[in-house]
Amino acid sequence: MSAPSLAAAPAVFELGLRVYWEDTDAGGIVFYANYLKFFERARTEWLRSKGHGQEALRRDAGLMFVVAHTAVNYRAPARLDDWLLVDVQVTASARASLTLAQQAWRLEPDGQRTRLADGSIRIGCVDVVRHRPHRIPPELLQALS
Amino acid sequence: MSAPSLAAAPAVFELGLRVYWEDTDAGGIVFYANYLKFFERARTEWLRSKGHGQEALRRDAGLMFVVAHTAVNYRAPARLDDWLLVDVQVTASARASLTLAQQAWRLEPDGQRTRLADGSIRIGCVDVVRHRPHRIPPELLQALS
């Protein structure tokens, strides 16, 4: 019997973040549009963890990622002071776009996780001047895949 | 040949709104998550136009709508000072949920429209205390359909 292969482990990046007043609405829970913000914070830190800050990408290569499509399922509400974990995983890549699966979880006091939302986000690489699709730089694509 | 029947006309509600600084991001365009806000403003005014303010629904019936699923395609960017039109149309209804098609358009100076984003939003009716699914009140469902 062989041990699980490390190579087969899913390449999941995860960001922790706190729910603040600004994130909630009068229903007492996190306003659903804000999960898109949480997902983006995780994508930004995931890019940074690969050595590609977006401000540098913009300044040095004249490129930025724009969001082309989002689909989100809302499963359970988050509340003020909750500690969330938001993950990122590449599910598909093309010449000028990436599709990512993202999930937001609440870390419960007992260490368990409750899944709050999951989504699929497609981002496209564009030049900052004309906002036209542009090939993802090969070294960036390789770092992200 | 008969004229198109008014009864057959799609029941589309439309809200106009302005793009302000708060809506934009450093890419110089409207931050994509904010289309969910625009869509919700339109749904809120659509409910009100049917005689059902959400604060009253909450206070009188103990009910609220929560968003269960969102899917949005981003087609063209909006910019500061743009005047947008956001529409709402019911595409499906169930006991405790509604699915809506929504689009955001920019009204161009020449009166033409440019489609910026379109989406499908599923909202569920829940009681405000336990956040459990609750049947949409029949008179509300009838007014919305």
Add this chain to the structure above:
Amino acid sequence: MSAPSLAAAPAVFELGLRVYWEDTDAGGIVFYANYLKFFERARTEWLRSKGHGQEALRRDAGLMFVVAHTAVNYRAPARLDDWLLVDVQVTASARASLTLAQQAWRLEPDGQRTRLADGSIRIGCVDVVRHRPHRIPPELLQALS
């Protein structure tokens, strides 16, 4: 007996706006930071009413207004579905800055107004490239004063 002088009338601009879910927080009321957004929407429409859209100012003159100082008193809470009136009045002007008094009111069902917040906002005119203070164009200053 003389008629009230038009010249003596306070030059107050007023914008009406609705409170949506996005504006509220888990306390059930409008998140206080959002009054700065409401104040800015009113300033933007006030500028437009004077014939000076900010996107045009940016494109044509290479200028923008940035906020240098804000002071806000929060007096009463606003809630979902409230209809607010937000006003703008110039209280001081200098070569490259303006100080504005702004108030947010709730329009009550009986037509009375409840003052929710008031503030003083100082905005500075800067060039869009270097963000350095720049003289307010005389025709703009005249239109605003």
Add this chain to the structure above:
Amino acid sequence: MSAPSLAAAPAVFELGLRVYWEDTDAGGIVFYANYLKFFERARTEWLRSKGHGQEALRRDAGLMFVVAHTAVNYRAPARLDDWLLVDVQVTASARASLTLAQQAWRLEPDGQRTRLADGSIRIGCVDVVRHRPHRIPPELLQALS
């Protein structure tokens, strides 16, 4: 000559945070209203560091803090990807309110700090039901002072 007294050291709490797309506006910089969000995140973590999460305060004591007054000076702009440090210091306390001095700094690559904004925030303790002023619980006041 005596060494500096530890007792005399200013009791400053500090939170680090990243600037994301959601925080910026079309001017390419952090939208000024968002400093109020940053200040609040720091206050929330400062309360937590003293052993008083706001959700617990709400649930257990029926109390919450509301913002009564904010005054903010904007000194330099923050940009995407900047790492900010936001501090909190009590400058005055009363029966049912606290006044806090808060500053936001950018941590530069060379380790220096640039002050971006500073403000004075007065928060009042209220009961969650009627939003009436309520005495700050003595043990909380002692922990915070």
